[in-house]
Amino acid sequence: MNLETQLSERAVFVTGADGFVGSHLVDTLVEYGADVHAFVRATSSGELNNIRHQADSITVHKGDLRDSHSVRKALSPLKDTSEALIIHLGAQAHVGESWDRPYETVDTNVRGTLNLLQAVVDLDLDIAKFDTAGTSEEYGNVVEEVRENHEFDDNGRVILSERSPVNPKSVYATSKLAADFLTMNYYDAYKIPTVTTRMFNNYGPRQNPRYITGTIITQALERDIIELGNLQPKRDMCYVQDGVRGHLHVALEGNPGEQYVYGYGENISMRDWTNLILEVGAEHGYWEDPQIVQSDDRYRPGDSDVEELRVGHEKLTEKTGWEPRTTWREGLSRTIEWYAQNKQKWYGRVDWR
Numbered sequence: 001m002n003l004e005t006q007l008s009e010r011a012v013f014v015t016g017a018d019g020f021v022g023s024h025l026v027d028t029l030v031e032y033g034a035d036v037h038a039f040v041r042a043t044s045s046g047e048l049n050n051i052r053h054q055a056d057s058i059t060v061h062k063g064d065l066r067d068s069h070s071v072r073k074a075l076s077p078l079k080d081t082s083e084a085l086i087i088h089l090g091a092q093a094h095v096g097e098s099w100d101r102p103y104e105t106v107d108t109n110v111r112g113t114l115n116l117l118q119a120v121v122d123l124d125l126d127i128a129k130f131d132t133a134g135t136s137e138e139y140g141n142v143v144e145e146v147r148e149n150h151e152f153d154d155n156g157r158v159i160l161s162e163r164s165p166v167n168p169k170s171v172y173a174t175s176k177l178a179a180d181f182l183t184m185n186y187y188d189a190y191k192i193p194t195v196t197t198r199m200f201n202n203y204g205p206r207q208n209p210r211y212i213t214g215t216i217i218t219q220a221l222e223r224d225i226i227e228l229g230n231l232q233p234k235r236d237m238c239y240v241q242d243g244v245r246g247h248l249h250v251a252l253e254g255n256p257g258e259q260y261v262y263g264y265g266e267n268i269s270m271r272d273w274t275n276l277i278l279e280v281g282a283e284h285g286y287w288e289d290p291q292i293v294q295s296d297d298r299y300r301p302g303d304s305d306v307e308e309l310r311v312g313h314e315k316l317t318e319k320t321g322w323e324p325r326t327t328w329r330e331g332l333s334r335t336i337e338w339y340a341q342n343k344q345k346w347y348g349r350v351d352w353r
C-alpha cells in the first residue's frame, strides 16, 4: 500500500512539528489527508512560522516535552482514535549547543522522551507505532576501542548500520542514545509498538542556519567571507524530504521493537560540501567567489570525525522500498533558493559564531 493510502484520515501526533524536519513532515501529512496533531513548544513563536501556513489544516498543541502534564494533555485527544502514529522529532538537536546547554539538552531529549512514553502507558492509547528519531551521532568516532566490532566494505569504508557499535561523543549524542534505549524499554516492558530511526544529517529549506549547510549559504548570501570551523569531518547528507519519507515508511511498516538506520548512502567531507554549495550557488548567480576562513574557536569538543563511511540502510530498503531520490545538486539548488527567497527570516540576524 502506498504512503498516501495508509495515512489518509489517520491520527498522527508529531513532536517538534514546527522544527525543520517536523515542518516538512507536517506538509506531507496534510497533503496525504492525515489528522495531524502538532506538538510545539509554547515559547517557540519564531519556529511556529514553519507551520503557520498549515494552521487551518492541523491541530496545534502547545506545551513542553520536559513537562509531563503538558505532554499528557496534548496526547489526550488520541484516546478517541485508533491506530494512531506518534513521530517523535522534538529535541535540542544542535551538537555544539549541547555543550553550552547540557542540562536543557538532557531534560528535553531524555526526560521529554520518557514523558511521551509514560503518557502513552498512563492514557492506555491505541497506537499503531511510536517512532523515536535517533541520530547517526550515536556512532561517534570509529576509534580503536570499538573498531574491531565494526563492519567494513571491500573499499575499506566503515558500514554504519543497525548492527554497528555506538560510541557517543557529545551530550547531544548521549542524550539521544538514552532516548533510544528508553523507547525500546517501553516495547520490552509494555509492548508499546515502538521503533527507533537512526537518521544521518538532513539539509534543506527551513533548516536553522546554525547547522553547516545554512551557515555556509547564509554567509555567502550576506557577505564576502564564510567563517567555518573544522572542515575535515565527513557526513552523509540527505535531503529533508527523503528523510521525511523514511520516517513515514518506518512508522507505518517497520517492525515493532526494531531499529532502522538510513541516510543518503554516500559521505562527503565538510570541505567538499562547502565547495559544492559554493559551486551550485555560483552557477545560479547567487554569489561569485566568497572566501572561506577557518577559525579554531569554531572547533567543537568531541566532534565526530568518522573516516570513509557508508550508511547501511539495506534493512529499511528491503522492508519498505525506501530509497533516497534527491541528488546533492538538486537538493542544494532548492535549499539555496529557499534561503535567497526568505531573507526576511534570517538576514542580519544570524549569529554564525
Ligand SMILES: C[C@H]1O[C@H](OP(=O)(O)OP(=O)(O)OC[C@H]2O[C@@H](n3cnc4c(=O)[nH]c(N)nc43)[C@H](O)[C@@H]2O)[C@@H](O)[C@@H](O)C1=O
Binding pocket: 093, 094, 095, 096, 134, 135, 136, 137, 199, 200, 201, 202, 210, 211, 212, 213, 215, 227, 228, 229, 230, 231, 233, 235, 270, 298, 300, 303, 304
Ligand atoms: C545527524 C546529526 O546531524 C547534525 O549534527 P552535526 O553533524 O553536528 O551538524 P552540523 O551541521 O552542526 O555540523 C556538521 C559538521 O560540520 C562541522 N562544522 C565546521 N564548521 C561549522 C560551522 O561553522 N557551523 C556548524 N554548524 N558546523 C560546522 C561541524 O563541526 C560538524 O563536524 C544535526 O542535525 C544533529 O541534530 C544530528 O542528529
